[in-house]
Amino acid sequence: MEEPLLNTPLVDYHVALGARMAPFAGWNMPVQYSEGILAEHRHCRTATSLFDICHMGEFRVAGPQAAADLDRILARSVLDQALNTCRYNFLLNEQAGVLDDLIVYRFAEDEFFLVVNAGTRSHDVDWIQPRLSPSTSFEDESDAIAKLDLQGPQSAAVLAELGLSIDRQPAYYRFLTLTLWGLPLLISRTGYTGERGFELYFPVAAAGQVWETILATPGVKPAGLGARDTLRLEMGFPLYGHEMDETITPVEAGFGAMLKLEKPREFIGSEVLRDPVRGRPRRRLFGFRLESRRAARHGAAILIDGRQVGVVTSGAVAPSLDIAVAMGYVDAEFDLKPGDAVGLDAGKTVLPATVANTPFYTAGTARA
Known part of the structure; x- marks a missing residue:
């Protein structure tokens, strides 16, 4: 018997706004509102959009170790992460x-806040908690915290109008804690859209108040x-369960440089990643630009001269570009370059595509 879907504290607000609800990672989430996905996408690229992300998990880890x-x-590395x-x-x-x-937030030398994916929350707890020192405390605060994402090039101006002046707003990938609207808030300059944006964390009882x-x-x-x-x-950002899972390494996903494996730091998985045999990537993640708006979907075969060489992990129309794009893994033996031609299997037809650099959309304001 399937587990019942979980609702965020804003489910009634979504229904009242005419949202189409659908399952996502065990949650009943709004997929789109009355104007539709394309309009919502374009509004975020040009103005400001508000997303309910209350399904995400939040952990607090603290102590001298x-x-x-x-x-x-x-x-x-966490040891060299700066405060705030x-x-x-x-x-x-x-x-x-x-x-x-x-995402890891560093509150103090001995206090951290981890924001994890909804679908992996329980497993993350089971993995992290037993690997902590006896003096390190761990609290799963997910059920007590609401999270809203305010995203778009005008998001800073919106926050200023709501009482947080631009000169007080955090810089890119920094955060601050403050009292606003009579509530304790954590606000970070982060997001998942490629636009200037902020993620807001606050007590779950105030979700409706802040949303409205x-x-x-x-x-x-x-x-x-x-x-x-979309x-x-x-932006070419990965989605867990598509571009990443327990069988894919960060190196295969294109994040090898972030890990600084040339340094002697040891972490879970580092021995394998540094091993010339076990750590050798078996596949590489590529971006693909199609010739029309017809998209290749998750699981579609990637073909070269009719031979399957990989699989699509994400695909959709890119509204900002008015064509379809995709990401997918290709066997490591194929050293593809931007502009190389491939085919993406769409069932009764093969969609022509070319290898493309990511991000596909390059006019985002995230760092502005």
């Missing part, structure tokens, strides 16, 4: 496969997971 513990458990910064990181198994990709406050600001519209997916795909 917390930094050293996380430095050993996670693939990117966010860092993209990876949780690996002993074979260097990705158990989850996550932000949506009442001129120029802000709600956006669902459909637009979030926005991230245009």
Whole structure:
């Protein structure tokens, strides 16, 4: 018997706005609202959109050994992470496969906040907790925290109108804690869209209040997971379960340089990644640009001269480009270059495509 879907605290607001709801990682989530995915996508690229991301998981790890513990458990260094910064990181198994990709917030020398994917939350708890020192505390705060993402080139102006002046807003991949609207808030300059944006964390009881406050600001519209997916795909951002899973290493996914494997730091999976045989990538992640708006979907074969050489992991129309794009893994023996021709199997036809650099969309304002 299937487990019932979980609802975020904003489910009634989504239904009232005419959202189409659908399952995602065990949650009942808004895929789109009345204007549709294309309109929501374009609004985020040009103005400001608000996303309900309350399904994500949040952990707090603290104690005198917390930094050293996380430095050993996670693939990117934690010991050298500066205070009040966010860092993209990876949780690996002993074979260097990705158990989850996550963001690490450093609150203090001995206190960290981890934001993890909804579908991996329980497994992440089971993996991380027993690998911590006895003096390191671990709290799963997911059920007590609401998370909204405010994304788009006008997001800073929206926050300023809501009481957080631009000169007080955090810089890219930094965060601050403050009281706003009478609530304790954590606000980080992060996101999953490629646009200037902020992620807001606050007590779950205030989810409706904050949702309504932000949506009442001129120029802000709600956006669902459909637009979030096309926005991230245009940027070439990975989605766990598609571009990453327990069988794929960060090196195969294109993040090898981030790991700084040339340095002597040891972490779970590092022995495999440094091994010239076991750590050799078996496949590589590529971007593909199609010739029309017809998209190749997850699981489609990637073909060269009629021979399958890989598989598509994500594919959709890129609304900003008015063509379809895709990402997928190709066997490592094929040294593809931008412009090389491939075919993407769409069942009754093969869609012509060319290898393309990512991001596909290069006019994003994330670092502006």
